[in-house]
Amino acid sequence: MAGKTPAEKQLSEASVKVSLFDSASAELISDLASIHRDAFGSISQYGWDEAAIRNLLKDDVCALVLAKAGGRHVGFALFRQILDEAELLTLAVDRVMQRAGIAKNILIFMQLHLIKHSASKLFLEVRSDNLAAIALYEACHFEQIAVRRNYYKTADGDRVDAWVYGRDLG
Numbered sequence: 672m673a674g675k676t677p678a679e680k681q682l683s684e685a686s687v688k689v690s691l692f693d694s695a696s697a698e699l700i701s702d703l704a705s706i707h708r709d710a711f712g713s714i715s716q717y718g719w720d721e722a723a724i725r726n727l728l729k730d731d732v733c734a735l736v737l738a739k740a741g742g743r744h745v746g747f748a749l750f751r752q753i754l755d756e757a758e759l760l761t762l763a764v765d766r767v768m769q770r771a772g773i774a775k776n777i778l779i780f781m782q783l784h785l786i787k788h789s790a791s792k793l794f795l796e797v798r799s800d801n802l803a804a805i806a807l808y809e810a811c812h813f814e815q816i817a818v819r820r821n822y823y824k825t826a827d828g829d830r831v832d833a834w835v836y837g838r839d840l841g
């Protein structure tokens with residue numbers, strides 16, 4: 672059997688706890704922005720700053736799913752639900768904790784919450800060159816339903832498509 676990755680070893684010593692919040696302290700928002708910047712920076716995309724995260728969380732229809740391990744924040748998702756439709760707005764996992772199932776846990780937790788709150792569809796958008804995220808969503812049974820041509824602007828001024836994924840929650 673293959674050996675454990677460093678992240679898996681850390682996780683087996685400190686199990687992951689996933690929880691839902693509809694608001695966050697300044698300290699938590701600062702941690703989220705730092706995870707986001709670091710995770711997205713590593714794939715040449717811009718991370719969100721504190722103000723962007725704070726503003727989203729002010730919206731009554733938005734909520735945060737937070738993963739914690741060993742007493743620290745290791746990943747999160749922001750999503751919004753309007754009637755029976757939900758949208759994953761962003762998802763990021765601490766770089767050193769990736770490939771240990773944290774994003775999968777966050778997505779499962781979020782979907783169980785949404786099902787409990789009568790959502791029947793979940794959508795998301797991902798850059799067509801974000802292979803890790805695409806692999807994750809496909810492993811989690813999302814299906815590609817549309818393409819938005821040249822939707823995202825890259826750091827060097829190029830354009831890249833957005834792939835729209837969705838799944839039924841019913």
Ligand SMILES: CC(C)(COP(=O)(O)OP(=O)(O)OC[C@H]1O[C@@H](n2cnc3c(N)ncnc32)[C@H](O)[C@@H]1OP(=O)(O)O)[C@@H](O)C(=O)NCCC(=O)NCCS
Nearest residue numbers: 710762763764769770771772773774775803804806807810
């Ligand atoms: C995409 C991201 C959230 C995945 O988080 P993660 O906690 O590492 O993902 P998981 O460990 O739960 O992965 C579950 C499955 O997804 C797929 N997957 C995840 N990362 C992958 C990668 N880098 N390459 C290939 N497949 C990957 C695999 O099938 C994996 O299962 P396996 O490890 O048993 O093979 C993380 O890489 C990240 O934060 N990236 C930067 C931000 C980002 O792209 N967010 C999504 C924007 S839409």
